[in-house]
Structure formats: C-alpha cells, structure tokens
Amino acid sequence: MDAMTRETEAPSRTRRGRGWLRRSGMVLLCLLVLAGIGYAIWFWPAHPPAPNARSAQRGAPVPVLVTSAATKDVPIYLDGLGTVQAFQTVTVKPMVDGPLVEVRFKEGQDVHTGDVLARIDPRTYQAALDQAVAKKAQDQANLANAKVDLARYQKLAATAYTSAQQADTQKAMVAQLTAQVEQDQGAIDSARTQLSYTTITSPIDGRTGMRLVDQGNIVHASDATGIVVITTLQPISVVFTLPQQALPAVATAMKEGSPEALAVAQGNDGDAAGVLDRGTLTVLDNQVDPTTGTIKLKATFPNPGHKLWPGGFVGVRLKVATEHGATVVPPAAVQRGPSGTYVYVVNAANNTVKRQSVTVGHEDAQSSVITASLQPGDKVVTDGTSRLTDGAHITIVQANAAGATAGPTPASAPGTASHRHRTAQ
Numbered sequence: 001m002d003a004m005t006r007e008t009e010a011p012s013r014t015r016r017g018r019g020w021l022r023r024s025g026m027v028l029l030c031l032l033v034l035a036g037i038g039y040a041i042w043f044w045p046a047h048p049p050a051p052n053a054r055s056a057q058r059g060a061p062v063p064v065l066v067t068s069a070a071t072k073d074v075p076i077y078l079d080g081l082g083t084v085q086a087f088q089t090v091t092v093k094p095m096v097d098g099p100l101v102e103v104r105f106k107e108g109q110d111v112h113t114g115d116v117l118a119r120i121d122p123r124t125y126q127a128a129l130d131q132a133v134a135k136k137a138q139d140q141a142n143l144a145n146a147k148v149d150l151a152r153y154q155k156l157a158a159t160a161y162t163s164a165q166q167a168d169t170q171k172a173m174v175a176q177l178t179a180q181v182e183q184d185q186g187a188i189d190s191a192r193t194q195l196s197y198t199t200i201t202s203p204i205d206g207r208t209g210m211r212l213v214d215q216g217n218i219v220h221a222s223d224a225t226g227i228v229v230i231t232t233l234q235p236i237s238v239v240f241t242l243p244q245q246a247l248p249a250v251a252t253a254m255k256e257g258s259p260e261a262l263a264v265a266q267g268n269d270g271d272a273a274g275v276l277d278r279g280t281l282t283v284l285d286n287q288v289d290p291t292t293g294t295i296k297l298k299a300t301f302p303n304p305g306h307k308l309w310p311g312g313f314v315g316v317r318l319k320v321a322t323e324h325g326a327t328v329v330p331p332a333a334v335q336r337g338p339s340g341t342y343v344y345v346v347n348a349a350n351n352t353v354k355r356q357s358v359t360v361g362h363e364d365a366q367s368s369v370i371t372a373s374l375q376p377g378d379k380v381v382t383d384g385t386s387r388l389t390d391g392a393h394i395t396i397v398q399a400n401a402a403g404a405t406a407g408p409t410p411a412s413a414p415g416t417a418s419h420r421h422r423t424a425q
Helices: 002-044 123-159 164-196 245-257 417-424
Strands: 062-068 070-088 089-092 098-105 116-120 199-201 206-208 229-233 234-241 260-264 275-289 294-301 314-328 335-337 338-347 350-356 359-363 366-371 379-383 394-401 405-408
Touching: 062 245, 070 245, 123 164, 234 245, 234 275, 234 314, 245 275, 245 294, 245 314, 294 314, 314 359
Parallel strands: 062 394
Antiparallel strands: 062 379, 070 234, 070 314, 089 229, 098 116, 116 199, 206 229, 234 294, 260 275, 260 314, 275 294, 314 366, 335 338, 338 350, 338 379, 359 366, 394 405
16 A cells, blocks of 8 residues: 555656746746846946937038039940951961971961961972973974964965965964963963962961961861961951940931040940040941841951950940030939939028929930030039938038048038028027
C-alpha cells in the first residue's frame, strides 16, 4: 500500500514543480519590463529635441539659388549613337601565284598610294614576257618579208608576168601577219601586267593592320585572306541613326548646306572637354528602316589626333538649326507638374516667388528655351524649388566655387525683407 501511494504522489510533485517554474518566469519577465519603463522615465531628457526649422518656423524664408533668364543664340542639336568606320578599307590580296619573297611593311605602319608592300617571285612572269617579246619580233620579221614579196607580185601582175591571184594571195598573207603582230603585242602587254602584279603596292593612303601572311609562303590569287588590310583613318566616318521624326529637320539642314556634326565620348553631353572631333554630315540614307523606325546617316571627321578609331562607339550631336535671340534658363529652373511646366519667378520688391507657367521649346543639358510667359532678365529659382509654394518668402544665397551655398546676400540679411516679414507676422 505504501509503495502504491509513493508511485501516485511522485507525478503530482513533478507537476507542482513545473508550475512553480512557470510562475517564477512570468514574475521575472514582469520585473524586467518594469525596470525598462523606469529606466526610460528616469533618463528621459527634460527638454525634448527641437523640431526641424521647417516645422518650427513655417513662415521662415526659404534659402534658394537664383539666376536671370538670358537671351542668346541656341544651336539645336540632335543626339544619336554611332559606330566609327574607316573612310576606306582595302584588303591587299595577291593577283598572281607564287612564293612571297619579300614583305616590306611593318604592322601598324602609315603607307601612301604606290608604296611597295611585298614582292612575289617574278622570274616565271619575266620569262613569259621575254617569250612574248621574242614571238613578236619573229612575226614582225615575217611581216616585213611578206610586204617585200607583195610589192614584187604587184609589179609582176601589172606587166602580166604573174597572175593577179598570186598578188591577192600575198596581200592576204601581209594582212594576216599584221594581225599576228598585233596579237603578239597584246600578249606582251598581258605578260607585262602579270609581271607588275608580282610587286604589290598600296592602293590608298592609310595604316596597315596585322600581317596575314609571312614571307616565304606561296600565295595564290584565289586565297580567301589577303596579305594585309589597310584602312584610311584621316578622314574617318561615323555611321549613326536618328528617329524618323528627325528626318524633316535633317533634310532641311542638308538643303542649306552640310550640317555640323560633333563626335563626343559616350555619356558626355557635348561640352568642350568631351568633344572628340568636329565634322560634317555627308550622307543621308535614302530609306527609313521599317523594323526600328530610324534613319541612317554618315558624318565625316578629319580625325587629326586619331581619337576616333574604326569599330568604336561614339555619341554624335548633329546641329540642324540655330534659334536666334532665344530666352533661356538653366534646365534646373524648369519644374514639371500635373498642369505642365513652370518656373518660380522672383519678386525682388519683397523677396517672394511666383509660380509661373511657361512653354518650353528646345531643351538640352545646358539650357532650356522658354518660348512664352518669361522675359529676359526675369530671375528664376534654380535650387530649392522643392520647398517652395506660390508666394513663399525666400532668402537668396550664392554658390561658392565648390558648389556649396555661401550665405544670404546683403539684400536678404537680417533686418531687411525677411526681418520685415517676421515683424508683420
């Protein structure tokens, strides 16, 4: 009986122990929470941090950068991406068969028209020329003899000492030998031409590439690869594309002359530091690519510094027109909203701004052309527009050389317009 009692009491003690641990854990957790709350209350600062300037002084002037709308001539450029191509490319191939006995150029060498590049063994072709010359001399001797015989037969036929038929036959022989001599001359010309092909010269001015065949190899006129590839780098061409919507402007510009083209490094906006070369548009393709809706163009550049290289990618800026006397502002001054484009115009009398809707014509990285609602000399905000509203008060600051603001101008220092604004408040 005692053994059975001890067996039933053991699980009961185990459950009571587990319950005590659970209650102890809950008490400890509550104590930790209370301690955290007390720590936060004890160390909370007596004075909370001040709100930002915008929430503390909603009527305070907003510091901004301003500039004046200017009048100037603005060139209109169309931007495209192009591929540089050699102005001329020639693969120099042998025109006769034979051993390549001499290579007279260096890889990457500048060559001119007529410069000797390589030589093929000429002995076989020289022998063929000598044979053709000898054959002509032989036929010329036969022709001279035939002409003498013809003169005799014609005299005998006139005195009836020989038949007229004999004289006519001799006359035909002279004509035949004359034709033979002319044929020999053609053979001589052909042999001399074949012999000239053994001396390989440059057909254009340009720069040689990698040598494709070494001296000592036997070359053939039917070889797929040549001896060297020569490319003309000065001048050089750039083929680029523009949307078909630009076709009327480009066509009009070409009627007035050769539009100027700028080759610029990729990712550059065409400033002086990024312009690789200046050239002219030379070719406007005769059809629009129906798959891409673009038109292909070619511009030619003098490339004096070899900054353009065949196969490279460059940006191309094509000047198609110039807007004379246009009103321009920096692109940063033009804002866009649901109602269209607008600028903040500064009222110098009370240092406030007015939100003015404007019409923007041409726009690039340097300037935006305003075609309506803005006059030259009007001051517009270029930085700080995100904090402005119509009629907001401003403080005009100036940018230093590093681009940071250098403080308010004297016209907006304390005690002037901004001070009067706070007094009125």
